[in-house]
Amino acid sequence: MTWLPVIIVMLVCIGIAVARVFIGPGAPTRLVAFDTINTLVVTSLVILAMMFDHVIFVDVAIVYALLSFAMTLYVAKYIQGDKF
Amino acid sequence: MGVLNTISYVFIGIGLFFNLVGVIGLHRFPDMYTRLHAATKCTTFGSIFIITAVIVQSAGIWALEGAYPSQSVMCIHAVLALVALLVTNATGAHAMARAAHRSGEKPAKAVVDDLQEKEND
Amino acid sequence: MSFLITATVAYLIYLVLTIGGSAVLLWNRAELVIGAVCAVAAGALLKNRFIGKNLRMLNPARWFAFLVYLFPFFFAMAKANIDVAYRVITGRINPAIVKINPNLKNDLSLTILANSITLTPGTLSVDVDEKTNELYVHWINIDPKVLKDMPRDYHPICDSFPDWARRIAE
Structure with a gap:
C-alpha cells in the first residue's frame, strides 16, 4: 500500500484552499477557507501516521481537530461582533 | 490482504474525489453560504472515506499479525479522530453561517430571505 | 448523580485513549490511578455543564434509536x-433562506436536527430562534412550491428527520 500519491493530492487540495484564503473577499469567506484547510490537515495527519507508522500523529490530529474547532468558534464570534 | 488493499484503494479514490470537489467548489460558487455548502459537506464526506481507509488498513494488519500494539492503537485513535471531525465540522459550519449573516453578508442571487425580514421588523 | 455520570464518561474516554500502553495488560496501574484522579476532578468541575438536570438520555432505547438513525442519515x-x-x-444554483418550524421542544433534539440539516441534501442551518424553536435554513436549490404559503412545509427540506430527532431526544 503506497500512501505517497494520496498525500500529494491532499497537498494540492490544501494549496487550492490557501489560494481562496488569499483572494478573499471579506472575513467570512476567508474563515470558511481556513476551516476547510483545518479539516484537510487533520486527514493528512492521519494519512501520515499510517505512512510513517507513528501513532503519535493521530493523537496530534485529534488535538488539532478540537483546537481548530475552538478557533473557528472564537473567530466566528469575533466576526458577528459579540463581546467576549 | 489483497481484498483489504482493494477496499482501501476504492475508499481513498472516493475520498480524494470529494475533497477535490469541495476545494474546487470554494472557487466556483459566488458567495459565502454556497461556498460553505461545498466546503463543509464535501470535505467532511471525503475525510470520512479516507480515514475509514486508514482504519481498514490498520485493522487488517492488526487482525492478521496478532497483538501488534502500534496498529491496534492507531485503529482506535483513528476512530476517535473521525468522531471528533464529524462532531466539530457541522457545528462549526453552523457558527460560521450565523456569524456571517449577523455581520451583514448577503446571500448572492437569493430568491427569499426570511431571516432578513425578521431582522427588519 | 450528574457528578457520577460526568466522571464516568470522562474516565471511559481516558481509558479508550490510553489503551495499549502496557504490553501485558491493556493498562498499567499508574495510568488507571492518574486517570481516576483526573476523572474525579473533571466531574467535580463540570457536573453542571455537561448533563444538566434532565436524565432522559440514560434510557438505552434512545441510544438504540440513535444507532438506527445513522443508516438513513448516511444515505442522505x-x-x-x-x-x-x-x-x-x-x-446551477438557486439559493434562498427559508424559515421552518419543526415543532421540537428541547435543545438536544434541535441540535441533532440542525446538524442533520447541515450534512444532508442542499441545506445548511443558519440561525435559530430560541423563543419559538424555529430554524432558518439556507437552501441551495429552492423548490418553488414551498414559497407559496407562509408557515413553510419542512418535508422537502428534511423529510422525516424531525420525527427521528423527537424519537431520540424527547
Whole structure:
C-alpha cells in the first residue's frame, strides 16, 4: 500500500484552499477557507501516521481537530461582533 | 490482504474525489453560504472515506499479525479522530453561517430571505 | 448523580485513549490511578455543564434509536454530496433562506436536527430562534412550491428527520 500519491493530492487540495484564503473577499469567506484547510490537515495527519507508522500523529490530529474547532468558534464570534 | 488493499484503494479514490470537489467548489460558487455548502459537506464526506481507509488498513494488519500494539492503537485513535471531525465540522459550519449573516453578508442571487425580514421588523 | 455520570464518561474516554500502553495488560496501574484522579476532578468541575438536570438520555432505547438513525442519515449524506458535486461542476444554483418550524421542544433534539440539516441534501442551518424553536435554513436549490404559503412545509427540506430527532431526544 503506497500512501505517497494520496498525500500529494491532499497537498494540492490544501494549496487550492490557501489560494481562496488569499483572494478573499471579506472575513467570512476567508474563515470558511481556513476551516476547510483545518479539516484537510487533520486527514493528512492521519494519512501520515499510517505512512510513517507513528501513532503519535493521530493523537496530534485529534488535538488539532478540537483546537481548530475552538478557533473557528472564537473567530466566528469575533466576526458577528459579540463581546467576549 | 489483497481484498483489504482493494477496499482501501476504492475508499481513498472516493475520498480524494470529494475533497477535490469541495476545494474546487470554494472557487466556483459566488458567495459565502454556497461556498460553505461545498466546503463543509464535501470535505467532511471525503475525510470520512479516507480515514475509514486508514482504519481498514490498520485493522487488517492488526487482525492478521496478532497483538501488534502500534496498529491496534492507531485503529482506535483513528476512530476517535473521525468522531471528533464529524462532531466539530457541522457545528462549526453552523457558527460560521450565523456569524456571517449577523455581520451583514448577503446571500448572492437569493430568491427569499426570511431571516432578513425578521431582522427588519 | 450528574457528578457520577460526568466522571464516568470522562474516565471511559481516558481509558479508550490510553489503551495499549502496557504490553501485558491493556493498562498499567499508574495510568488507571492518574486517570481516576483526573476523572474525579473533571466531574467535580463540570457536573453542571455537561448533563444538566434532565436524565432522559440514560434510557438505552434512545441510544438504540440513535444507532438506527445513522443508516438513513448516511444515505442522505451520500445523496447530498453527489448533489453538491453536480452543482460544483455545472454551477446551477438557486439559493434562498427559508424559515421552518419543526415543532421540537428541547435543545438536544434541535441540535441533532440542525446538524442533520447541515450534512444532508442542499441545506445548511443558519440561525435559530430560541423563543419559538424555529430554524432558518439556507437552501441551495429552492423548490418553488414551498414559497407559496407562509408557515413553510419542512418535508422537502428534511423529510422525516424531525420525527427521528423527537424519537431520540424527547
